[in-house]
Amino acid sequence: MVSSRPRLFTTEAVVLRHSDLGEADRLLWLLTPQRGVIRATARGARKPGSKLGGHIDLLCHVKLSMREGRELHGVSQADTVDAFRAMRTDIGRLSRGLYMAELAQRVSVEDAPAPAVFRLLVNSLGWLATTENADTLVRWFALRLLTITGFKPEFGACAECGDELEPADHVFSAERGGLVCPRCRSQGSDVLQPASLGTIKVLRHLARSDFPAVSSLNIGSEERRQIERILRSHTNSVIDRGVRSSAFLDEVRDWPEVGPVPGGMRAD
Amino acid sequence: MNSNSTPSAAPPVARLIEAFNRLPGVGPKSAQRLTYYMIRMPREEAEALAEAVISVKDRIVLCSKCLNITEEPVCPVCTNERRDRTRICVVEEPLDVLAIERTRAYDGLYHVLHGSISPVNGIGAEQLKIRELLDRLRDETVTELILATNPNLEGEATSMYLQRLISPLGIKVTRLARGLSSGADLEYADEMTLANALEGRSEIARNDEPAAG
Numbered sequence: 001m002v003s004s005r006p007r008l009f010t011t012e013a014v015v016l017r018h019s020d021l022g023e024a025d026r027l028l029w030l031l032t033p034q035r036g037v038i039r040a041t042a043r044g045a046r047k048p049g050s051k052l053g054g055h056i057d058l059l060c061h062v063k064l065s066m067r068e069g070r071e072l073h074g075v076s077q078a079d080t081v082d083a084f085r086a087m088r089t090d091i092g093r094l095s096r097g098l099y100m101a102e103l104a105q106r107v108s109v110e111d112a113p114a115p116a117v118f119r120l121l122v123n124s125l126g127w128l129a130t131t132e133n134a135d136t137l138v139r140w141f142a143l144r145l146l147t148i149t150g151f152k153p154e155f156g157a158c159a160e161c162g163d164e165l166e167p168a169d170h171v172f173s174a175e176r177g178g179l180v181c182p183r184c185r186s187q188g189s190d191v192l193q194p195a196s197l198g199t200i201k202v203l204r205h206l207a208r209s210d211f212p213a214v215s216s217l218n219i220g221s222e223e224r225r226q227i228e229r230i231l232r233s234h235t236n237s238v239i240d241r242g243v244r245s246s247a248f249l250d251e252v253r254d255w256p257e258v259g260p261v262p263g264g265m266r267a268d
Numbered sequence: 269m270n271s272n273s274t275p276s277a278a279p280p281v282a283r284l285i286e287a288f289n290r291l292p293g294v295g296p297k298s299a300q301r302l303t304y305y306m307i308r309m310p311r312e313e314a315e316a317l318a319e320a321v322i323s324v325k326d327r328i329v330l331c332s333k334c335l336n337i338t339e340e341p342v343c344p345v346c347t348n349e350r351r352d353r354t355r356i357c358v359v360e361e362p363l364d365v366l367a368i369e370r371t372r373a374y375d376g377l378y379h380v381l382h383g384s385i386s387p388v389n390g391i392g393a394e395q396l397k398i399r400e401l402l403d404r405l406r407d408e409t410v411t412e413l414i415l416a417t418n419p420n421l422e423g424e425a426t427s428m429y430l431q432r433l434i435s436p437l438g439i440k441v442t443r444l445a446r447g448l449s450s451g452a453d454l455e456y457a458d459e460m461t462l463a464n465a466l467e468g469r470s471e472i473a474r475n476d477e478p479a480a481g
């Protein structure tokens with residue numbers, strides 16, 4: 001028994017990951033504005049009728065009352081701020097939400113304030129529920145997240161020598177962290193991704209704009225392919241062993257939207 | 269979590285503590301408590317326990333049809349002639365079968381997926397018993413598939429995934445009603461549960477069909 005009463009705190013959070021713990025408890029990985037990624041236990045959360053259970057599902061934006069712990073905090077109360085329901089009922093949107101949440105988790109540090117990452121994830125999950133352009137959102141999110149956390153790819157000048165880039169086709173090197181000029185291209189044996197002038201323009205536009213400004217951007221299919229490869233290679237160079245949820249995203253990416261299964265979600 | 273919590277324990281003791289510690293839901297403290305309890309246990313009792321563990325490993329197999337755990341090559345539910353063979357209820361875990369059987373409200377067959385799609389943990393559809401389910405749907409005379417995955421994001425993802433795979437086969441796909449659990453206070457219900465309960469509301473004027481949940 002500890003003699004002093006545990007310290008209590010309240011926080012907003014997004015549930016990034018969970019696993020079962022004991023008989024009916026849940027272990028949560030939470031993204032919070034003030035403490036970054038923290039881990040907490042939710043007692044009884046897997047029991048039906050639990051006051052916590054329904055609120056703390058994956059990708060829920062919640063308000064929590066917590067008991068401070070040394071490694072694990074304890075959730076004592078949970079209220080939903082936004083469950084992003086429209087995202088949950090569409091497997092394509094949902095797979096992208098999980099991908100964004102994993103990215104946020106993998107670039108975050110435990111117990112370090114991350115208000116910008118938190119805001120970015122909450123806003124992006126909100127847009128994900130309604131946008132017609134979910135792929136652009138994921139690309140914009142990845143760019144913004146990497147920028148906030150100090151892994152901004154260089155699209156302005158050559159990542160190697162710093163020279164200004166001619167308005168022309170270039171190549172991207174994940175290893176060197178950006179576009180490289182024709183002179184630096186031949187040095188080194190790193191994997192280079194093609195980046196056409198059109199691709200570079202879109203990347204620069206994505207990097208400096210807010211999502212609403214790019215949400216209806218019409219990106220050509222060749223540019224889309226190049227941007228996807230560039231961002232994936234850059235992300236994988238930042239995140240050890242790759243992003244686990246990308247396999248699921250790729251599998252369901254082109255599935256047509258299917259309506260909810262009859263039996264509970266809809267009355268009609 | 270770590271074995272250095274028992275630096276002074278004799279090697280066999282430390283080994284048992286560590287073995288317990290690897291079980292789900294057993295922390296270092298409980299692992300120690302269980303170990304010291306067993307040290308004081310009569311030999312016959314300890315042998316019976318060890319034998320029970322071994323026989324579970326030796327005798328329990330997965331039913332070749334529904335993949336529930338069983339002692340026979342085909343489980344008692346699948347061999348029972350009185351079960352309705354036109355319906356399969358898909359669940360995540362063997363324990364879910366027990367829960368549904370306890371209701372005595374279902375007389376169809378089951379299919380156990382052994383998990384749910386969990387991209388963040390690297391668990392995809394290919395790690396679940398989905399191929400086996402599709403094989404059954406092709407071979408058998410199933411007309412209705414009831415999706416009874418857990419009412420959380422991963423369970424929903426699994427259900428949506430299955431629905432997408434199965435709807436081209438022309439089989440009716442339904443799922444358990446989502447709603448308020450009995451005994452729960454409305455004021456504590458989360459947004460999703462309440463919204464689902466509202467959307468899945470049923471008419472109460474007719475008495476023949478009691479509302480679920």
Ligand SMILES: [Zn+2]
Pocket residue numbers: 158159160161162163180181182183184185
């Ligand atoms: Zn250069």
Ligand SMILES: [Zn+2]
Pocket residue numbers: 331332333334335336342343344345346347
């Ligand atoms: Zn069986």
